[in-house]
Amino acid sequence: MNTATTSSPPSQSSDPILTVRDLFRQFGGIKAADGVNLEVGRCEIAGLIGPNGSGKSTLFSLVAGTVKPDSGQIRFDGREIAGMNAHRIARLGLARTFQIPAMFDNMTVTENLLAAAAQGHWHGAKDRAAETLSLLKLDQVAQNRASDLSGGQQKLLEFGRVVMRQASLILLDEVTAGVHPNIRKIILDAIARLRERGISFFIIEHDMEMVRNVCDRIIVMDAGRVVTSGAFEDIVRDSEVMQTYLGRPQ
Amino acid sequence: MKSHWADLIILVVVVVVLALLPVLVNNYWLRIATGALMWAGLACSWNMLGGYAGYINFGQSAFFGLGAYTTALLMGDPINLPFFATIPAGIAVTAICAIIIGAPTLRLRGAYFAIATWAFAEALTQFANVMDFTGGIGGLNLPPFLNERFFYFTMSGAAVLTYLVTWALFEHSRFGLKVKALRDHEPAAEAMGINTSLVKLQTFVLSAVTAAVFGAIFAYWVTFINPKSVFGGDITDQMVVMVLLGGLGSLRGPAIGGIGLFVVSRLIWMRWGDTAFYIAILGAAIVLVVLFLPNGIAGLFARRPAKSVTVLDKAAGKLAGTGEGGRN
Numbered sequence: 215m216n217t218a219t220t221s222s223p224p225s226q227s228s229d230p231i232l233t234v235r236d237l238f239r240q241f242g243g244i245k246a247a248d249g250v251n252l253e254v255g256r257c258e259i260a261g262l263i264g265p266n267g268s269g270k271s272t273l274f275s276l277v278a279g280t281v282k283p284d285s286g287q288i289r290f291d292g293r294e295i296a297g298m299n300a301h302r303i304a305r306l307g308l309a310r311t312f313q314i315p316a317m318f319d320n321m322t323v324t325e326n327l328l329a330a331a332a333q334g335h336w337h338g339a340k341d342r343a344a345e346t347l348s349l350l351k352l353d354q355v356a357q358n359r360a361s362d363l364s365g366g367q368q369k370l371l372e373f374g375r376v377v378m379r380q381a382s383l384i385l386l387d388e389v390t391a392g393v394h395p396n397i398r399k400i401i402l403d404a405i406a407r408l409r410e411r412g413i414s415f416f417i418i419e420h421d422m423e424m425v426r427n428v429c430d431r432i433i434v435m436d437a438g439r440v441v442t443s444g445a446f447e448d449i450v451r452d453s454e455v456m457q458t459y460l461g462r463p464q
Numbered sequence: 465m466k467s468h469w470a471d472l473i474i475l476v477v478v479v480v481v482l483a484l485l486p487v488l489v490n491n492y493w494l495r496i497a498t499g500a501l502m503w504a505g506l507a508c509s510w511n512m513l514g515g516y517a518g519y520i521n522f523g524q525s526a527f528f529g530l531g532a533y534t535t536a537l538l539m540g541d542p543i544n545l546p547f548f549a550t551i552p553a554g555i556a557v558t559a560i561c562a563i564i565i566g567a568p569t570l571r572l573r574g575a576y577f578a579i580a581t582w583a584f585a586e587a588l589t590q591f592a593n594v595m596d597f598t599g600g601i602g603g604l605n606l607p608p609f610l611n612e613r614f615f616y617f618t619m620s621g622a623a624v625l626t627y628l629v630t631w632a633l634f635e636h637s638r639f640g641l642k643v644k645a646l647r648d649h650e651p652a653a654e655a656m657g658i659n660t661s662l663v664k665l666q667t668f669v670l671s672a673v674t675a676a677v678f679g680a681i682f683a684y685w686v687t688f689i690n691p692k693s694v695f696g697g698d699i700t701d702q703m704v705v706m707v708l709l710g711g712l713g714s715l716r717g718p719a720i721g722g723i724g725l726f727v728v729s730r731l732i733w734m735r736w737g738d739t740a741f742y743i744a745i746l747g748a749a750i751v752l753v754v755l756f757l758p759n760g761i762a763g764l765f766a767r768r769p770a771k772s773v774t775v776l777d778k779a780a781g782k783l784a785g786t787g788e789g790g791r792n
Contacts, residue, residue: 320713
């Protein structure tokens with residue numbers, strides 16, 4: 215198994231958009247983050263994989279400010295953000311989705327998108343909402359309440375909200391889990407387009423096919439630590455990783 | 465965002481009816497209309513925080529009473545301010561109290577805010593009961609001004625202004641989107657860059673000062689107040705039932721609930737001479753709303769009423785501390 219430090223592609227490692235150093239967070243006796251070290255490069259799509267309970271979603275919550283770290287540093291776009299409130303981090307240009315779609319249930323689909331732009335990105339928000347509805351093929355349900363959407367549509371809508379944020383780094387927590395292949399394709403196409411615009415992605419995903427096709431680099435977590443990272447091909451060649459974390463001996 | 469035109473047409477019709485009412489009815493019915501408008505405005509004030517932000521305030525009567533007592537004290541000897549000069553003072557006193565109560569408790573998840581507002585109203589009642597300058601249990605008298613039309617138009621103006629503020633701020637502005645977003649999913653609203661603690665506090669202060677304005681008009685209108693008549697818990701109870709019956713988190717619901725329930729209470733009083741039956745109706749209304757009308761009367765006419773998740777669900781979740789945040 216490799217060491218816990220990550221290695222980014224050379225073009226991105228010099229100026230990462232996100233750097234996490236020695237991050238610790240404990241819930242009772244459980245070490246959800248046990249000295250996490252990693253980097254996400256600019257314009258990179260980094261995948262985060264690992265078994266359930268390995269601390270992936272907690273790491274996202276720590277980076278996004280939803281959960282405060284016990285200690286450690288988180289540097290986003292040149293600024294230290296560890297312990298900062300979630301809304302302040304969001305205003306710096308970091309957007310996230312949640313593992314379970316976090317809908318504004320009693321608002322319409324359009325209102326959900328506009329709410330995402332209500333703080334700081336209001337200029338042209340209505341036009342951008344219309345573009346996003348079209349991009350994600352949600353036009354037909356634009357006036358429906360978010361709570362009345364299917365599970366897949368809710369995933370799309372939540373993705374649409376982070377698009378509306380005009381963020382420089384987007385954290386996606388299992389954004390394609392359990393969705394119809396058509397919806398998955400819409401999301402993947404949108405990720406590719408947004409990356410072309412210079413947006414970086416950090417993606418938690420269990421679907422190895424998606425990880426292989428989308429991510430530039432994979433970071434593997436277990437028991438609150440980063441255990442290895444690298445290109446997908448390198449990761450799958452690591453038989454110990456595959457057996458321990460993915461359950462598929464190679 | 466909903467259609468502006470439908471709302472504006474309804475508002476114009478309401479304003480025309482309100483303007484014509486004094487020439488169509490006698491002073492008795494004008495007095496009932498004045499009371500109905502006051503309750504519609506109070507229900508709208510409670511709905512700002514309870515309906516749009518999902519935070520249940522069990523002490524809204526405290527702010528109604530603060531407005532009433534501020535006016536009563538400033539209009540009495542030795543200050544003798546004119547009525548309209550007392551309203552800004554009532555607003556200032558109420559805003560300060562709302563900030564003191566709301567700033568620490570609105571940051572917390574669960575029932576802390578609801579308990580704090582209830583306790584604040586109870587504390588103010590006891591304070592007014594024992595202090596000399598508030599007149600104790602005996603209360604305070606205000607200079608009488610027996611002009612029913614003055615109070616009708618003043619109350620109408622306050623009610624229409626409250627409705628317009630609600631329409632503009634909560635239904636057609638970025639602020640309203642932020643408030644509704646934090647009601648439906650607070651962590652997600654924070655992740656969208658919304659400072660939820662600040663937005664909640666702003667909403668709470670607006671809700672409180674609105675109630676204070678109605679308290680000020682009420683005090684001058686009835687010319688006598690005591691702790692029970694303006695701080696009493698039954699005042700908040702009625703606001704809550706009016707909003708639930710009319711439609712929690714809707715624009716028109718609280719006005720419908722406020723006017724409807726108040727008129728029913730007056731009709732019962734006219735027929736039977738007491739209001740015990742009215743209290744029974746309030747209880748039945750709560751049960752019926754929770755069981756069959758989670759979106760209230762306004763929900764019956766909504767184009768797409770909430771089905772799977774209602775505003776009532778969100779408010780109940782926040783009160784129980786089980787809200788949306790626990791899922792992630």
